[in-house]
Amino acid sequence: MKLILSSLDLKYELEAVVKLFLPAQSFKLTVASTHEGQEGDICFVKREKKALMTSLFVYCRLDGQVANEAGVILSENESECELKLAAYLYRCLSKLTGKKPQWGIITGIRPVKQINAMAAAGLTDEQIRDRLKEVYLCSDKKINMAFAVAKVQEDILASLDDNTFSLYVSIPFCTSRCSYCSFVSQSVESSLPLIPSYVSNLCAEIRYTGQLMQKIGKRLDTVYIGGGTPTAIDAAYLEAIMKTISESFDMSQVREYTVEAGRADTVTEQKLRVIYDGGARRISINPQTLSDDVLKAIGRKHTVEQFFKAYEMAKGFGFDVINTDIIAGLPTDDFDSFKRTVDGIISLAPENITVHTLSIKRAANLNHSGEYDLNADAEKMIDYACDRLIVSGYFPYYLYRQKDQLDGQENIGWALPGREGLYNVYIMEENQTIIAVGAGASTKLVDRSGGRLQRIFNYKFPLEYNKHFDLMIEKKNEVGEFFGLERA
Numbered sequence: 001m002k003l004i005l006s007s008l009d010l011k012y013e014l015e016a017v018v019k020l021f022l023p024a025q026s027f028k029l030t031v032a033s034t035h036e037g038q039e040g041d042i043c044f045v046k047r048e049k050k051a052l053m054t055s056l057f058v059y060c061r062l063d064g065q066v067a068n069e070a071g072v073i074l075s076e077n078e079s080e081c082e083l084k085l086a087a088y089l090y091r092c093l094s095k096l097t098g099k100k101p102q103w104g105i106i107t108g109i110r111p112v113k114q115i116n117a118m119a120a121a122g123l124t125d126e127q128i129r130d131r132l133k134e135v136y137l138c139s140d141k142k143i144n145m146a147f148a149v150a151k152v153q154e155d156i157l158a159s160l161d162d163n164t165f166s167l168y169v170s171i172p173f174c175t176s177r178c179s180y181c182s183f184v185s186q187s188v189e190s191s192l193p194l195i196p197s198y199v200s201n202l203c204a205e206i207r208y209t210g211q212l213m214q215k216i217g218k219r220l221d222t223v224y225i226g227g228g229t230p231t232a233i234d235a236a237y238l239e240a241i242m243k244t245i246s247e248s249f250d251m252s253q254v255r256e257y258t259v260e261a262g263r264a265d266t267v268t269e270q271k272l273r274v275i276y277d278g279g280a281r282r283i284s285i286n287p288q289t290l291s292d293d294v295l296k297a298i299g300r301k302h303t304v305e306q307f308f309k310a311y312e313m314a315k316g317f318g319f320d321v322i323n324t325d326i327i328a329g330l331p332t333d334d335f336d337s338f339k340r341t342v343d344g345i346i347s348l349a350p351e352n353i354t355v356h357t358l359s360i361k362r363a364a365n366l367n368h369s370g371e372y373d374l375n376a377d378a379e380k381m382i383d384y385a386c387d388r389l390i391v392s393g394y395f396p397y398y399l400y401r402q403k404d405q406l407d408g409q410e411n412i413g414w415a416l417p418g419r420e421g422l423y424n425v426y427i428m429e430e431n432q433t434i435i436a437v438g439a440g441a442s443t444k445l446v447d448r449s450g451g452r453l454q455r456i457f458n459y460k461f462p463l464e465y466n467k468h469f470d471l472m473i474e475k476k477n478e479v480g481e482f483f484g485l486e487r488a
């Protein structure tokens with residue numbers, strides 16, 4: 001398949017639209033002003049400026065079938081032209097494939113943020129709905145979902161104090177690598193020699209950050225220890241990290257403290273004790289699926305029984321919130337087995353349930369080994385999960401999309417009323433500064449009144465993090481500069 005564009009600057013949006021319809025196809029991108037003479041499957045997109053008008057044209061041919069759309073707009077506004085072309089392309093490919101991806105041409109990862117931005121620009125709910133439907137071709141179902149999330153977030157965002165920040169601590173190690181994983185996480189076994197120095201550097205970075213934030217005068221609001229699987233490392237290391245956090249920051253006004261335990265095979269009484277005594281009251285224990293066969297297929301190396309045991313153990317400790325992650329569209333999973341997963345998790349009544357959709361990029365990697373069928377029923381799975389969660393009393397409270405998710409779906413965090421994860425909302429809506437420490441972590445500096453947002457990336461892998469630790473600490477000074485501190 002060839003994607004032929006009259007101009008390369010159209011590439012990003014239009015490639016994303018083609019991938020929505022033809023996820024598993026590789027395509028060649030070329031620049032040309034006509035599709036004449038081109039053979040086989042093609043999508044041709046042309047934008048031509050004439051005086052004050054811009055003419056737009058899309059022509060698609062798949063398996064010998066043709067669809068095209070053309071129009072003229074009285075504007076040179078680049079983004080309006082791009083949106084129109086993306087809509088033409090969507091409609092042509094929809095005609096030829098019979099598919100109708102529900103988010104339409106919304107390719108950004110934060111649809112709720114888009115709604116909030118439109119509301120801030122003065123649009124009424126009705127105008128926003130019309131724009132999402134008419135311009136972005138979004139389905140009523142997804143529009144309702146995005147509005148429901150925005151509604152739940154209202155109070156959470158209103159409770160935000162601009163003088164606060166959240167802390168993210170990265171522990172990028174896992175007991176083994178899940179076959180669909182694209183994170184920087186490394187297996188504990190292969191990185192065993194790195195862990196002592198990693199933990200000691202991480203503690204040094206936490207201490208430095210504590211002093212820096214004190215100088216800046218911002219107060220710690222939420223803490224999130226994530227990974228990887230933070231519980232993959234020894235209890236003593238985890239304890240050292242959590243102790244360093246409490247000694248380096250004023251914890252007296254922290255509203256939420258999460259540790260992602262992640263995999264059931266890493267959860268022990270001793271580690272849960274460390275987490276609880278260290279002050280965390282929100283914990284994640286993630287089965288991803290309640291099928292042993294699927295767990296085996298994705299290389300998670302724990303059983304469903306282990307998950308239930310870990311979950312019960314965590315319940316026994318009295319954590320305020322337990323979150324469980326599940327994934328729609330996992331290799332070898334099918335609708336009935338996913339249904340059993342959803343029903344089984346809801347029957348436990350965890351305070352939070354996060355429903356992810358597998359990303360095609362990851363699935364496609366698996367597909368290279370011939371292990372995976374891309375025809376997973378992700379849309380049907382997600383619809384089932386949404387319906388069951390709603391009738392079971394859960395509300396969607398944060399939503400984000402990743403590139404290349406199966407059937408153009410999304411990830412949604414669900415919560416029982418009043419049990420929403422604050423950190424998840426703040427990071428997704430980009431409303432609060434998140435100071436991140438550790439390998440692979442990225443700091444997000446937010447100045448809402450000045451409309452500024454800046455990211456600072458730490459070294460990605462533990463090895464380079466350890467090796468270039470001094471440089472990384474030096475980089476942390478950018479946080480101070482952002483908030484007006486003179487460099488030391």
Ligand code: SF4
Nearest residue numbers: 174177178181185228
């Ligand atoms: S537990 Fe999560 S981070 Fe670790 S390998 Fe599996 S998917 Fe990746």
